[in-house]
Amino acid sequence: SPAGLVIAVDGPAASGKGTLARRLSAHYGLPYLDTGLLYRMVARAMLEAGHDIRDAAAAGEIVSRFDQGAFDEDTLRGREIGEAASVVAAMPAVRSGLIERQRRFAGQPGGAVLDGRDIGTVICPQARAKLFVTATPEVRAARRHKELAGRGEEATFDNILADIRRRDARDSGRSDAPLKAADDAVILDTSALTIEEALAAAIAIVDRRRSAQPERILTER
């Protein structure tokens, strides 16, 4: 196909989609965008400016002046920012203000790997390969618990599990671009998979989509 290889990786919090997307980008030599960081940046700007996180007018204003620029990824990974990100991510003005830069990234000549919640459904509905990465809430909470402990953030497993359930409900329940698998996405449950096993399964799925006939892709549902 004349367009590049676009790989959409969606899924709930701590499902392993970021790790997988990063590994896929290395495997196929494609640029990678973690779209969750965009929502996290908006959330951080809201918190830093002292706005109520539910103030949609302020969030819309921040997005309209948003300059991605350079950012320190590590400071965006915290628990409080993840929670705040899911609040601003439900606002239509925030989502619409971030669409263009994501589509531009996906439109690079060779293609790209993007991960998030709505890549396969809204941002790149024409993506050649779509993965919907999941794992049980308990497995995701255990992964996030370990990850946050490594960052020095002390939170109990139960609190993290509650965070994850609340974020799942908010992300799946919003009316604008809710978290859900695209009709043509392949669901990859990583609950019992190591990172290497998940990567091997994902590569097999992407390679199958790459070699599929275009006619088949157009008619497949």
Ligand code: CDP
């Ligand atoms: O890494 P984790 O899955 O915990 O979070 P993230 O991917 O950084 O996303 C943080 C929040 O941003 C999510 O809970 C979503 O509400 C929102 N998000 C979104 O709505 N759409 C995306 N494409 C990416 C993230």
Ligand code: CDP
């Ligand atoms: O991007 P997302 O929030 O979906 O998850 P992630 O940041 O890729 O993964 C969350 C944590 O789970 C990381 O510390 C990964 O190393 C770990 N992980 C794992 O233990 N097994 C997997 N199959 C995938 C991820």
